[in-house]
Amino acid sequence: MSNTTTTTNIPDRSWTGRGLARERWHGYLFLAPTLLFLAAVIVLPLFHAFWTSFQRIRGLSSTFVGFANYVRVLEDEAFWHSLRVSLGFVSISVVAHVLLGLLLALALNKITFARTALRVLFLTPWMVAAAVGATIWLWLLEPQFGVINYILQSAGIISAPIAWLGTPGTAFAAVTTVEIWRGVPFIMLLTLAGLQTIPAEQYEAAEIDGATTWQKFRHITLPNLKYLLVVASTLDIINVVRHYDIIGIMTGGGPAGATEVLPALLYNTAFRANRFGEAAAIGVLLLSMVLVFAAMYLRITRVGQEDDRR
Amino acid sequence: MSRNALLAAVAVIALAGPAAAQNRVTIQWQTPNLTEAQYEPIWKQTIAEFEAANPDVKVEPILVARRDHWTKFVASAQARQAPCVVAVDLTTAAAEGYLRPMDDLWAKEPASFRDAWAPEMLSAAKWEGKLYGLPNWGGTYAEVYNRELVEKAGLDPKNPPKTWDEYLRWAKALTGPDRWATSILGGKTDTTTRVLLTWIWGNGGEAFNADMTEATFAKNPKSLEAIKFYLGLFTKEGVASPAPTTTNYLEQTVLFAQGKIATMRNAYWSIAKVIGDNPAIEGKMFVAPMPANIPNAPTLASVSAHSISQSCRYPEQAWRFIKFDMDKKWAIQRAVKANWMPLRRDLVNEPELKADPMLAEFVRIGANARSYPLPHPAWADIAVNDIVDAVQKALLEPARTDEIFRDLDVRVTRKLRQ
Structure with missing residues (x-):
């Protein structure tokens, strides 16, 4: 009884009623600048893109055409071709990023000599702006005067210069290789951080039990990195599927559409063909694909957090 | 000078300075060629002399690589912020509504100026009967x-x-x-x-x-x-x-x-x-x-023309700059230093142009040419x-x-x- 009396005399500081409402308003007030900024740079352009995808744009005039742009895009073989190119580009790039990133991280985790210098060195492709990296590769791969052909010819590996960006197969291989070169450090960095969180006691116990290097990797390293690798792969897919810069600079989507991933098709449709409505429709379709992977990412991270809490 | 007269003079200077600055307008100029080394000294000199002769206008060159030229123009045109003076694919840009017809400005010019362009040359700068550009240089293949x-x-x-x-x-x-x-x-x-x-x-x-x-x-x-x-x-x-x-x-x-x-x-x-x-x-x-x-x-024969964008707020100043850039002096410099063929027909007998045998041969070959873009x-x-x-x-x-x-x-x- 006395407890009840005491409680009623204390001012209302609980997270209910007017106090909570006031606190909430303060919270929204502090968040407002950020929310307004995000609305200006994300929500409005996104809304504009959706709106554009329902319009037939001719220069400065536009007409509402409903889903006609989507129908035209989906009926066009160029879209499905680009989708296939995108799938190939993303699959090969992400698998290579993860495998090479993991291998490099394992190696760097072991190395003690010049560790910092090596880490910086391996991070360089990621630190260089994609446009700059692509331009450097463009000249390295130049058929007549490029260093790559010069080295291969000097070593007797090839007898005549190869037009790396001139044929569909080699052009696709070249832009994928450059994407791999650029993307590996990101996965390496994440994996290296993950490796350093694995308790050393697990490896010590395994050594006492006589486990081989492979067994330690298979039963300790991989299970500990599993969550991180899945998250990193998902983030990498979201990242790579949107990439335009490397392909835009090196091939523009050519030759004959061999490297025309969806962002390249979008760019070419908008700025070469001047069909902004269709380009916006391609953008919305691309966004929906990215959202699928983003949903996967959110689900994986939520499950991971729940596992951590348990 | 009395103290009052001195104060009055300072006040006049203080007021006149910003007023003059306020009256000065800035027009932007974008072509795919401003980044080309052989043209750079010429356009820099063109701007300097134009600004000296027209203190109320400042010309801001937009430097953009050739491959990004159209993209940048379209993006700015869509935002109604396109540079005032541009050299773009004229028919496409005119049909898309990105350019301003120039017939009114052209009509005000004296015949001596207008006669410098052959009618067939001007037709390459027209779309649906309206003039959207003034041809300034070309190239015969x-x-x-x-x-x-x-x-x-x-x-x-x-x-x-x-x-x-x-x-x-x-x-x-x-x-x-x-x-x-x-x-x-x-x-x-x-x-x-x-x-x-x-x-x-x-x-x-x-x-x-x-x-x-x-x-x-x-x-x-x-x-x-x-x-x-x-x-x-x-x-x-x-x-x-x-x-x-x-x-x-x-x-x-x-x-x-x-x-x-x-x-x-x-x-x-x-x-x-x-x-x-x-x-x-x-x-x-x-x-x-x-x-x-x-x-x-x-x-x-590729024809390059200077146009005024639809979103240009200072078409009169833009036209003044276009006319200045079309002057014989610059056309000859472009031909001699950057090897761009002048399109004014009153330049045919210029000694500096006739002295270059290669240019003369290009001109001779170009006598039977079709204009481009289509x-x-x-x-x-x-x-x-x-x-x-x-x-x-x-x-x-x-x-x-x-x-x-x-x-x-x-x-x-x-x-x-x-």
Whole structure:
């Protein structure tokens, strides 16, 4: 009884009623600048893109055409071709990023000599702006005067210069290789951080039990990195599927559409063909694909957090 | 001076200064050429002298690489923020509503000014009867040869090939280890299309019907024959440099400057670029009409015009700058230093222009030329996407050339009629 009396005399500081409402308003007030900024740079352009995808744009005039742009895009073989190119580009790039990133991280985790210098060195492709990296590769791969052909010819590996960006197969291989070169450090960095969180006691116990290097990797390293690798792969897919810069600079989507991933098709449709409505429709379709992977990412991270809490 | 008079003078200066600054307007100027080394000193001088003569106008050059020029223009035009003075694909830009008709400004000019442009030259800057640009320079395509390589191959520079058979004989003689007669242009720019058109016209073919409602790359047998011969220089004869699908103006001129190819089909401006890449080649080139299978075959004359964008807030000032840039002084400097052919007909007898034999030859060849770009709103798309894609596919799969260009006819005809 006395407890009840005491409680009623204390001012209302609980997270209910007017106090909570006031606190909430303060919270929204502090968040407002950020929310307004995000609305200006994300929500409005996104809304504009959706709106554009329902319009037939001719220069400065536009007409509402409903889903006609989507129908035209989906009926066009160029879209499905680009989708296939995108799938190939993303699959090969992400698998290579993860495998090479993991291998490099394992190696760097072991190395003690010049560790910092090596880490910086391996991070360089990621630190260089994609446009700059692509331009450097463009000249390295130049058929007549490029260093790559010069080295291969000097070593007797090839007898005549190869037009790396001139044929569909080699052009696709070249832009994928450059994407791999650029993307590996990101996965390496994440994996290296993950490796350093694995308790050393697990490896010590395994050594006492006589486990081989492979067994330690298979039963300790991989299970500990599993969550991180899945998250990193998902983030990498979201990242790579949107990439335009490397392909835009090196091939523009050519030759004959061999490297025309969806962002390249979008760019070419908008700025070469001047069909902004269709380009916006391609953008919305691309966004929906990215959202699928983003949903996967959110689900994986939520499950991971729940596992951590348990 | 009394204290009051001094204060009054200071007040006048203080008020007049900002007022003058407020009256000064800034106009932006964007062309694909402002980043080219040979033109830079000329345009800088043009702006400096214009601003000195027109203190109320400041000209801000927009430096953008050629490949990004159209993208930047369209993006700014869509935002209603396009530079006032631009040089763009005129028909496409006019049809899209990005340009302001200039007829009112043109009509106010005296006849002495207007007479400097031939009516057929002005027609290249019109769309649906309205004037959207003032042509200021152009480029006639011809065959440029490396005299040293020609002589080394035992050929006579005074007797260049006139027919395709003769050209092929020359091409075979000019091809050797790590060196080729020429380059096929197949990169993703409209230069690929320009050169292809010259080959088609040189065989008496046509790429389009008269009113540009139908594409006839495959439908016209002469056109298809020309395409096969031209692309066959790489795919069949092996006399063209490797990697044609990535070869554009830039690569072609570098190969020519380095002596890797002996001949290139190009405009007068390529000479300045080649000499810039390799000064030792100066004086070792000669130019001749393009070999053709028909008499008096037309060549291609690319026309560049200055326009005023629809979103320009200061059209009168923009027009003043365009007129200033069209002055004989700058036209002659552009011709002599950047190798851009002047389009004013009152410059034909200028001694400085007549003194350059190569320019004189280009002018002579250009007497029978068709203007480019072709007048259709979808031209920019067709020239850079559809035609280039077909050329690339045919270079990669020569056995399918007929089918590829038949598909091109269907695709382009659909676009022409939309």
